[in-house]
Amino acid sequence: MSSMAQAQDQRPRDVAGYKHGRVPRAVRYDQLLDLAEGLLVERGYAGFSIDDLCRAAGVSRPVVYEHFGSKDGIYLACVGRIRAEFEEAVLNASAGSQDLATTLERGADAFFSILERDPRRWSLVYGGANALVGPLAGQLADLRDTTVQQIAVASAPFAPHAEPERLAAWAHAVSGAGEQLGRWWLRNPQIPRERIVAYHRDFLTAAARYLIASTEAGPVPDSHG
Amino acid sequence: MSSMAQAQDQRPRDVAGYKHGRVPRAVRYDQLLDLAEGLLVERGYAGFSIDDLCRAAGVSRPVVYEHFGSKDGIYLACVGRIRAEFEEAVLNASAGSQDLATTLERGADAFFSILERDPRRWSLVYGGANALVGPLAGQLADLRDTTVQQIAVASAPFAPHAEPERLAAWAHAVSGAGEQLGRWWLRNPQIPRERIVAYHRDFLTAAARYLIASTEAGPVPDSHG
DNA sequence: CTTGACATCTTACGCGCCGTAGGTTACGGT
DNA sequence: ACCGTAACCTACGGCGCGTAAGATGTCAAG
Numbered sequence: 175m176s177s178m179a180q181a182q183d184q185r186p187r188d189v190a191g192y193k194h195g196r197v198p199r200a201v202r203y204d205q206l207l208d209l210a211e212g213l214l215v216e217r218g219y220a221g222f223s224i225d226d227l228c229r230a231a232g233v234s235r236p237v238v239y240e241h242f243g244s245k246d247g248i249y250l251a252c253v254g255r256i257r258a259e260f261e262e263a264v265l266n267a268s269a270g271s272q273d274l275a276t277t278l279e280r281g282a283d284a285f286f287s288i289l290e291r292d293p294r295r296w297s298l299v300y301g302g303a304n305a306l307v308g309p310l311a312g313q314l315a316d317l318r319d320t321t322v323q324q325i326a327v328a329s330a331p332f333a334p335h336a337e338p339e340r341l342a343a344w345a346h347a348v349s350g351a352g353e354q355l356g357r358w359w360l361r362n363p364q365i366p367r368e369r370i371v372a373y374h375r376d377f378l379t380a381a382a383r384y385l386i387a388s389t390e391a392g393p394v395p396d397s398h399g
Numbered sequence: 400m401s402s403m404a405q406a407q408d409q410r411p412r413d414v415a416g417y418k419h420g421r422v423p424r425a426v427r428y429d430q431l432l433d434l435a436e437g438l439l440v441e442r443g444y445a446g447f448s449i450d451d452l453c454r455a456a457g458v459s460r461p462v463v464y465e466h467f468g469s470k471d472g473i474y475l476a477c478v479g480r481i482r483a484e485f486e487e488a489v490l491n492a493s494a495g496s497q498d499l500a501t502t503l504e505r506g507a508d509a510f511f512s513i514l515e516r517d518p519r520r521w522s523l524v525y526g527g528a529n530a531l532v533g534p535l536a537g538q539l540a541d542l543r544d545t546t547v548q549q550i551a552v553a554s555a556p557f558a559p560h561a562e563p564e565r566l567a568a569w570a571h572a573v574s575g576a577g578e579q580l581g582r583w584w585l586r587n588p589q590i591p592r593e594r595i596v597a598y599h600r601d602f603l604t605a606a607a608r609y610l611i612a613s614t615e616a617g618p619v620p621d622s623h624g
Numbered sequence: 625c626t627t628g629a630c631a632t633c634t635t636a637c638g639c640g641c642c643g644t645a646g647g648t649t650a651c652g653g654t
Numbered sequence: 655a656c657c658g659t660a661a662c663c664t665a666c667g668g669c670g671c672g673t674a675a676g677a678t679g680t681c682a683a684g
């Protein structure tokens with residue numbers, strides 16, 4: 175939870191229930207994470223400064239570094255938490271479905287509902303590959319791969335004969351299509367959610383039919399005979 | 400062209416054919432763009448500094464600002480040029496195809512060939528949504544939309560009855576799937592290109608069948624009856 | 625050749641922000 | 655009352671962005 179970090183109060187303030195600025199480690203961590211998320215969502219990675227976070231929390235710089243190590247550390251923590259909550263919601267929605275199409279449709283519906291409810295928050299995860307190089311890039315990619323892996327796991331029971339690699343490719347394509355559709359929707363919010371979901375569902379339904387059919391029919395069809 | 404900017408020479412150097420540091424505007428622009436691309440590809444947006452660029456070009460800071468206005472300006476110029484070259488290659492490869500499946504397959508083959516030939520260069524475009532907010536985010540999204548638009552235009556003749564919005568959704572999904580597949584491949588280069596292309600082709604072929612069928616059959620199928 | 629306008633480039637600065645070294649203050653057990 | 659430790663702070667070095675103000679080469683006209 176804790177999705178509604180506002181972070182607009184610039185004056186230092188005490189955390190609920192603690193007299194002076196002094197607060198237990200875990201509590202401070204949560205407070206900082208909430209505030210950081212709010213600032214990041216509002217201003218983006220580049221516009222986010224640790225000094226702002228400190229001012230919002232009423233705390234000095236070393237405190238933040240003691241908890242997160244670096245600016246990238248804060249960013250990763252925020253993205254990781256958001257992604258985890260998102261994955262949980264989507265998986266819960268699609269769990270227990272009887273076929274692949276239903277699994278995908280329920281997952282997609284949950285996905286776009288989240289997007290609609292809290293667009294900017296999710297766009298923080300979306301923006302994703304912030305650093306093209308360096309440690310951050312790899313860690314963000316790891317987070318993304320975790321999500322994709324969940325899609326593969328959820329789909330696997332319905333395509334029991336698919337080789338792992340093909341299944342992975344499938345999951346990546348599904349996730350990529352969904353993300354891009356989501357990005358497009360964020361820039362064109364006048365489109366009602368039902369239509370977006372329908373486009374997505376139709377697209378995936380066709381693709382799903384392919385996944386199952388091709389793996390029943392035989393091994394990898396390859397491109398040069 | 401001009402994809403091989405090395406930018407490893409740290410000492411100031413004269414541009415070919417000009418005695419002193421003094422060089423015509425257009426020439427300087429090209430030199431800076433080439434060097435900047437090399438540095439960006441090598442170090443990523445965050446690790447790229449204008450001072451480094453100046454050192455590499457043997458020029459002082461205001462020169463760069465006179466040409467590009469800001470660090471984001473340089474970044475946008477590089478990404479824009481790469482994307483334009485990429486689009487041209489893909490469109491050329493797929494032009495003149497007789498059906499949608501062939502169009503997509505040829506385009507995809509060109510896409511992944513480029514990816515294979517110059518992974519890091521393309522990953523600069525890929526990384527894309529660097530800023531989640533602010534002007535840069537919008538301009539990068541515009542560049543991306545241009546690419547997607549080209550997919551839509553190339554696909555349109557083969558689905559003449561598709562409403563524009565459905566076609567747009569289709570194009571975004573196609574592009575998203577391709578990008579994500581590409582990202583996955585970059586992290587798993589041991590997979591041979593033929594297999595990636597085959598996965599992608601199969602995925603899109605199924606989806607293409609859907610696009611055509613659904614638009615021949617009638618209007619938007621929607622999700623709640 | 626001189627003069628003046630223009631294009632190209634430079635030195636030098638202010639500012640914001642990251643990350644850290646070293647010191648200070650509350651808390652909790654004995 | 656006393657000491658260890660957990661939580662916190664002041665103060666700094668350094669880098670990198672963007673700009674103001676000035677210097678220097680180029681070229682055309684008188």
